[in-house]
Amino acid sequence: MADNMKAQRDAYGEVLVELGKKYPNMFVLDADLTKSTKTVTFQKEFPKRHINCGIAEGNMMAVAAGISTCDNIVFASSFAMFAAGRAYEQIRNSICYPHNNVKVVATHAGLTVGEDGATHQCLEDLGLMRSIPGMVVLAPSDSGSTKAACRFAAEYDGPVYIRLGRLPLPCVNDEENYKFELGQADVVADGDFATVMFCGPFYSLAMEVRELFAKNGLNIRVVDVPCIKPMNQEVVKNAIYDTKAIVTIEDHNIYGGLGSAVAETIAELNISNRRPTELIRIGAEDKFGKSGSPKELLAAYGFTAEAIAKKIIAAVCPEFEGEFKF
Amino acid sequence: METKDFAKNMRKLIVEAIYNSGSGHPGGSLSCTDIVSVLFNEEMNKSPECPKDPDRDRFVLSKGHASATLYAALALKGFFPTEEMKTFRKIGGRLEGHPDMKYIPGVDMSTGSLGQGISTACGMAVSGKRLNKDYRVYAVMGDGELEEGQCWEAFMFAAHYKLDNLCVFIDFNGLQIDGEITKVMSPLPIPEKMKAFGFNVIEIDGHNLDEIRAALKNAKETKGMPTAVVCHTVKGKGVSFMENAAGWHGTAPNKEQYEQAIKEIEANG
Numbered sequence: 001m002a003d004n005m006k007a008q009r010d011a012y013g014e015v016l017v018e019l020g021k022k023y024p025n026m027f028v029l030d031a032d033l034t035k036s037t038k039t040v041t042f043q044k045e046f047p048k049r050h051i052n053c054g055i056a057e058g059n060m061m062a063v064a065a066g067i068s069t070c071d072n073i074v075f076a077s078s079f080a081m082f083a084a085g086r087a088y089e090q091i092r093n094s095i096c097y098p099h100n101n102v103k104v105v106a107t108h109a110g111l112t113v114g115e116d117g118a119t120h121q122c123l124e125d126l127g128l129m130r131s132i133p134g135m136v137v138l139a140p141s142d143s144g145s146t147k148a149a150c151r152f153a154a155e156y157d158g159p160v161y162i163r164l165g166r167l168p169l170p171c172v173n174d175e176e177n178y179k180f181e182l183g184q185a186d187v188v189a190d191g192d193f194a195t196v197m198f199c200g201p202f203y204s205l206a207m208e209v210r211e212l213f214a215k216n217g218l219n220i221r222v223v224d225v226p227c228i229k230p231m232n233q234e235v236v237k238n239a240i241y242d243t244k245a246i247v248t249i250e251d252h253n254i255y256g257g258l259g260s261a262v263a264e265t266i267a268e269l270n271i272s273n274r275r276p277t278e279l280i281r282i283g284a285e286d287k288f289g290k291s292g293s294p295k296e297l298l299a300a301y302g303f304t305a306e307a308i309a310k311k312i313i314a315a316v317c318p319e320f321e322g323e324f325k326f
Numbered sequence: 327m328e329t330k331d332f333a334k335n336m337r338k339l340i341v342e343a344i345y346n347s348g349s350g351h352p353g354g355s356l357s358c359t360d361i362v363s364v365l366f367n368e369e370m371n372k373s374p375e376c377p378k379d380p381d382r383d384r385f386v387l388s389k390g391h392a393s394a395t396l397y398a399a400l401a402l403k404g405f406f407p408t409e410e411m412k413t414f415r416k417i418g419g420r421l422e423g424h425p426d427m428k429y430i431p432g433v434d435m436s437t438g439s440l441g442q443g444i445s446t447a448c449g450m451a452v453s454g455k456r457l458n459k460d461y462r463v464y465a466v467m468g469d470g471e472l473e474e475g476q477c478w479e480a481f482m483f484a485a486h487y488k489l490d491n492l493c494v495f496i497d498f499n500g501l502q503i504d505g506e507i508t509k510v511m512s513p514l515p516i517p518e519k520m521k522a523f524g525f526n527v528i529e530i531d532g533h534n535l536d537e538i539r540a541a542l543k544n545a546k547e548t549k550g551m552p553t554a555v556v557c558h559t560v561k562g563k564g565v566s567f568m569e570n571a572a573g574w575h576g577t578a579p580n581k582e583q584y585e586q587a588i589k590e591i592e593a594n595g
């Protein structure tokens with residue numbers, strides 16, 4: 001694991017410029033947040049193809065749809081709350097229904113927004129976007145994964161939602177060489193006791209959970225799931241067959257996002273009866289966020305290795321509870 | 327075909343399609359028919375041979391519930407056979423209740439959710455400006471539609487980016503579903519508001535073909551700002567019992583009413 005840290009939105013700003021050079025028909029739209037979403041880097045390089053739409057996200061998404069109908073690729077950015085939330089219906093009716101070539105790249109998703117609090121901490125966007133027919137939904141885990149997701153989105157003909165966070169994250173995937181395809185899911189560490197599937201900012205947390213169990217002689221498989229829709233059926237199937245429990249970790253409500261997608265996949269695979277698998281969903285438990293530092297918030301909402309380990313033990317091997325070394 | 331006859335044929339196709347499907351929006355379809363007839367029969371460079379031509383003029387029916395009007399114009403221009411109007415709003419066909427750009431040749435944008443079409447038209451216009459294209463973009467909106475806040479976001483956008491390649495027709499028929507716009511939620515005064523939002527504003531009789539032509543000329547000659555043509559119209563125009571009656575917003579005629587309507591349309595002009 002690399003020690004250097006980088007915010008996904010910084011990677012987004014960089015890859016936009018790279019893609020702007022590759023695609024002369026690429027436009028980037030923003031809604032008065034160019035310095036936060038980092039579309040400002042594209043604006044400096046290609047002022048003619050950057051359009052600030054002002055604080056009017058609904059209009060921006062429909063403008064994006066209109067631009068895309070003129071044979072252009074459009075990236076439209078705002079905070080997740082206002083992109084997926086405020087402009088949900090424009091995304092649904094003007095972008096997705098006609099399958100227009102618009103990439104909604106939403107930054108500042110989830111509790112890790114921190115001090116701004118609940119009004120800015122979107123914990124529902126994956127659910128909103130996943131429910132729209134034809135929408136591809138991505139939640140990359142670091143800067144390399146963000147760049148790969150954006151390169152994939154630019155290549156792909158149709159609507160894509162990409163969810164990014166605010167915080168710097170450890171750089172795990174190579175920014176130049178990591179490749180991305182539909183249904184992407186990466187087993188980053190193998191194991192046979194339980195499978196931790198995470199998306200977004202939780203590589204470190206997932207690895208901490210793994211280390212805790214390793215100290216106790218148990219191996220946790222860790223899977224990075226940057227493609228929430230379509231969901232990779234194979235990794236879920238393997239998790240069911242190879243391990244005793246699946247744990248999903250996401251900076252999102254446990255309803256509607258990764259946890260739901262995995263639950264649906266388990267149910268549809270219809271093999272859980274033959275091989276019972278516990279599902280533990282770590283996320284906001286049908287709650288709004290709060291103000292605080294991201295670190296404090298994550299602890300308060302149960303995103304710590306200890307809290308997660310306790311849930312896994314209680315579900316899979318309660319008899320081990322007293323002996324487990326934290 | 328003379329545009330006068332083109333409009334008359336459109337009206338017949340509209341009423342017939344709505345009658346056949348037993349559903350649709352006759353009132354608002356008939357009020358914008360004359361505007362759409364001039365655009366499709368005289369003004370826009372659009373061809374059924376090349377409906378996706380990157381240099382074509384764009385048309386966005388922001389009041390998408392008037393889909394029958396758009397389909398009638400497209401059928402008469404040869405984008406699909408007029409026979410196909412029989413499939414309007416029926417399962418298995420492509421003439422969806424609201425325009426669907428994915429499957430219907432000549433439809434430049436899928437619309438139906440009021441307030442969104444005008445934003446997409448702004449997108450087409452700004453793309454044309456930034457990529458130095460010469461095409462023009464036309465949008466038709468309802469007066470009730472103006473109650474949607476998004477319209478005003480779009481107008482702000484159009485003026486801010488000086489979209490003089492955009493011409494917006496406002497079908498000012500004074501009615502919406504629940505009655506008179508001034509009683510439900512008044513968007514008046516429309517011309518003054520559009521001026522305040524930075525538009526070149528022209529007020530015309532939306533059933534007078536010459537006034538529509540003159541407005542289009544004025545719009546093309548206006549530089550540095552978008553144009554709004556506020557069209558005084560009659561909802562249900564051309565069918566006496568549908569005229570100025572809010573009840574005909576979304577109701578299909580029965581057999582007698584249909585026959586009466588066709589008779590009247592044929593007799594007119």
Ligand SMILES: Cc1ncc(C[n+]2csc(CCOP(=O)(O)OP(=O)(O)O)c2C)c(N)n1
Binds near residue numbers: 354391438472474575
């Ligand atoms: C966002 C949205 N809300 C509600 C509707 C339902 N609706 C369809 S037509 C209509 C009234 C439209 O009135 P107006 O714009 O004046 O059109 P016209 O009278 O010319 O038909 C409404 C409320 C809709 N299509 N879209």
